[in-house]
Amino acid sequence: MNGLFSLESEVAVVTGALGRLGAVWIETLLEAGASVFALDLPGAKVSEAFHRLGQRFGADRLSLQYTDVRDRQALETACEQCLTGFGVPSILVNNAGVDRPPAAAGTAYQLVDIPLEESREILEVNTLGLFLVSQVFGRHMLDAGRGSIINIGSLYAGVSPDQRFYDHLRSDPPFLKPPAYGASKAAVVNLTRYLATHWASGGVRVNALSPGGVSGGQDERFTDKFCHRVPMGRMAAGDDLCGPLLFLASRASSYVTGTELVVDGGFTAW
Numbered sequence: 580m581n582g583l584f585s586l587e588s589e590v591a592v593v594t595g596a597l598g599r600l601g602a603v604w605i606e607t608l609l610e611a612g613a614s615v616f617a618l619d620l621p622g623a624k625v626s627e628a629f630h631r632l633g634q635r636f637g638a639d640r641l642s643l644q645y646t647d648v649r650d651r652q653a654l655e656t657a658c659e660q661c662l663t664g665f666g667v668p669s670i671l672v673n674n675a676g677v678d679r680p681p682a683a684a685g686t687a688y689q690l691v692d693i694p695l696e697e698s699r700e701i702l703e704v705n706t707l708g709l710f711l712v713s714q715v716f717g718r719h720m721l722d723a724g725r726g727s728i729i730n731i732g733s734l735y736a737g738v739s740p741d742q743r744f745y746d747h748l749r750s751d752p753p754f755l756k757p758p759a760y761g762a763s764k765a766a767v768v769n770l771t772r773y774l775a776t777h778w779a780s781g782g783v784r785v786n787a788l789s790p791g792g793v794s795g796g797q798d799e800r801f802t803d804k805f806c807h808r809v810p811m812g813r814m815a816a817g818d819d820l821c822g823p824l825l826f827l828a829s830r831a832s833s834y835v836t837g838t839e840l841v842v843d844g845g846f847t848a849w
């Protein structure tokens with residue numbers, strides 16, 4: 580049991596580091612002893628939570644590199660910097676994601692009218708970008724013969740969003756979650772299995788962690804309806820996700836690969 584969950588001396592890479600959940604994953608990894616090489620989109624604003632972690636742990640434990648996960652050349656450069664500055668990564672958290680409703684660009688669409696362009700970025704970042712990051716960093720994990728890749732999926736990898744959560748918004752056309760979002764996450768879960776089977780013999784485990792709805796900024800009517808639908812009666816807090824991540828990142832899950840760990844308060848059990 581000794582040190583089962585310890586990440587002492589490990590090097591972790593986390594994409595989408597400046598978003599809401601980025602800081603949750605990074606704090607968990609840092610507190611368990613790992614150093615973290617963080618990536619986010621050029622131009623993304625440093626979050627308050629990330630800034631605080633930087634101050635608390637210092638530049639020799641947490642470093643930020645602006646890199647688009649769709650850009651292989653930029654990823655190769657970032658990877659070189661990680662190898663030089665921190666060493667060979669043994670943990671990769673593929674967290675960068677886009678979940679923009681088709682109305683976000685200013686025009687709302689009926690489902691039958693949504694242009695393909697609205698789906699393209701979601702698929703490119705959530706699925707193809709995740710594959711690209713896994714290729715670039717996974718190569719070095721395979722060379723080292725060890726590693727754990729954690730792909731952040733979603734509740735909506737397995738089920739479709741319940742449109743009734745949004746009917747109080749009464750907009751015309753109605754508010755829609757992006758149709759490509761769940762599809763991109765379902766693809767992530769399958770890609771997880773694919774990579775896991777190919778890389779198991781190379782010592783690299785690949786799993787998906789699929790959170791349910793995480794509390795933060797949603798309107799009250801949505802929150803009430805969502806919580807009513809969850810057996811545990813509430814949305815997830817950041818803290819609910821730390822243990823599952825640490826489990827998958829650490830030796831505690833040494834015989835676990837190719838699986839999807841769903842952390843949804845029982846949402847999909849009903």
Ligand SMILES: NC(=O)c1ccc[n+]([C@@H]2O[C@H](COP(=O)([O-])OP(=O)(O)OC[C@H]3O[C@@H](n4cnc5c(N)ncnc54)[C@H](O)[C@@H]3O)[C@@H](O)[C@H]2O)c1
Pocket residue numbers: 594595596597598599600601618619620623646647648649674675676677678704708731732733734789790791792793794
């Ligand atoms: N928050 C939730 O309720 C929830 C629930 C289930 C799953 N998820 C998943 O968890 C992950 C994180 O969610 P979040 O709530 O922190 O989202 P967020 O929007 O707050 O953060 C996403 C981050 O990804 C970055 N990003 C976007 N495109 C990128 C690109 N091309 N290259 C590099 N970085 C890019 C953004 O700049 C941002 O910092 C996502 O994959 C999301 O789908 C979130």
